[in-house]
Structures are given as structure tokens and as C-alpha cells.
Amino acid sequence: MSEIVEQSIAAEADALKAFRIARLPPDFYYIPNFVSVEEEASILQKIPSQRWVTLSHRRLQAHPSTLTENNNTLLGSPLPLYLVKPVVERFKDLGIFRDTPHAEPNHVLINEYRKGEGIMPHEDGSAYAHVVATVSLGTSICLDVGRKMTAEGGSSDGRPSQTETIEATHSSDLSPYSLLLPTRILQEPRSLLITTGTAYTDLLHGIASVEVDEHLNRDTVANWDLLGDAKAVEEKGGTLDRETRVSLTYRDVLKVSSAAGKVLGALGRR
């Protein structure tokens, strides 16, 4: 490796280090104001209204497409430009997907939660490299983070399972982190949350179906010291009203098939 490459990798690691949620098991990183107000508005306006799939507690859309049901394969095709510029470019500067198989995200799930909606506790599973980068748009929301109930813990492949719950724990192999699980990460609008390492593999995350996030303070919010505007939360008495919140969850799907490969495969089978 050239010295210049080594230096730039070290610089990326240093840049991210400042954003690590130090009170939680490794690794969550929280970066406030990752996109600007103008960029947020522009992305929201470009999300295609005809692509939503409505679920009972949120709606979502997958780009460039959903994974195949039988073996979690992505039919590879470029992400739409509004999801790449400026977000993926900034990921590159920070080296977020540098060590994943494709060295960049190839899949984005867009989730929309209206006031009072959420997502069951779950893990993101084995279809993806163990890095998920979530851009939050709209209003603030709390992500609940906790341990799996058992070591085997119903490892669903990517999608929420109805049986997993977030469990309190006071002594665990995930200590010596100073904050007890379960806890919360407050995701402000325009922020970026990165989940990787044991935070990806050993913890569950979910969003409570509530209209208001309450009791928000340094003791109950793991990323309090990294918030862009903790003062605003204090001024509201530690209570934040939810409105519509949209998340862009960027991932690197491990198995990708190319359209060209499909055509050649079909010819070979004739």
C-alpha cells in the first residue's frame, strides 16, 4: 500500500472516531447535520411517490429494487442519482464502506414513518455487509437499541420478526460500556447513524410506535453529547413531537447478479 493511501485511510478513521457513540458497544457513529436543509428538501422531493409499498406501521421502497426472496440476491443496477449525490460521495470521504465487498453501498431502503408509527425490534441480518448507514430526514425519532433475548435470538434475515423483543440487561458481555441496554439513540433530522461491528451483529434495533419521544436527556440518550442541538431538546423539556420522518438506509448487499449474467445464464440453459 502506498504511503499516501495509508495516510488517507488513517485520516478517514480519525474523522469518524470523533463521532463514535462511546457509551455503546462498538460501533455506532452519529454525525449531526450530515446533509443540509436544502439537500434534505431536494432528496425528499425526489423520492418517487408511486414506488411506496405500504406496511401496517410504515411504508417503504427499495432502490434499485428488492432482493430476491429465495436467496437475498440483488439484481445489480446503479442507485438513482439523488441517493448518490451528495450522500454516497460523503460516505467515500469518511471511508464508511471502504471494507465491504463492493466498497460502496448498492442498496437503499427508504422507510417513511408517520406520527405514531415505528418498526419492531429486529436485526438487519446476513444479506448485507455489516455496515448500515442511515440518513434521517423530516423530524427527530428515537431508535431503541437492546440485546437479543437469547444468544440464538431468532436471527431473521433482514426483516423484522414479531417475536424478538428488546430486553433489559444489567450484566453482560456487552459491558464495560457505561450505558446500560436497552437505551436510545436520538436521530435528528439530517443526521447520519452508522451501525457496524458487534452493534450490527449482537444488538437489536427498533422504533417505538409513539407520537412523542419523552424523557430525553443525557442519561437516557446514548448520543446526547454528539447531538447537533441538545439545547433545543432541553428547551422543550426533553420531549419531542414526532411528525413524518423518512430514513434512507444504505447497505452493501453481498450477493449481486448482473443483468448480463442473467441473459448469458438463460442462453446457457437452452
Ligand SMILES: O=C(O)CCC(=O)C(=O)O
Ligand atoms: O428507519 C430507521 O431508522 C430504521 C430502519 C430499519 O431498521 C431497517 O430498515 O432495517
Ligand SMILES: [Fe+2]
Ligand atoms: Fe433495521
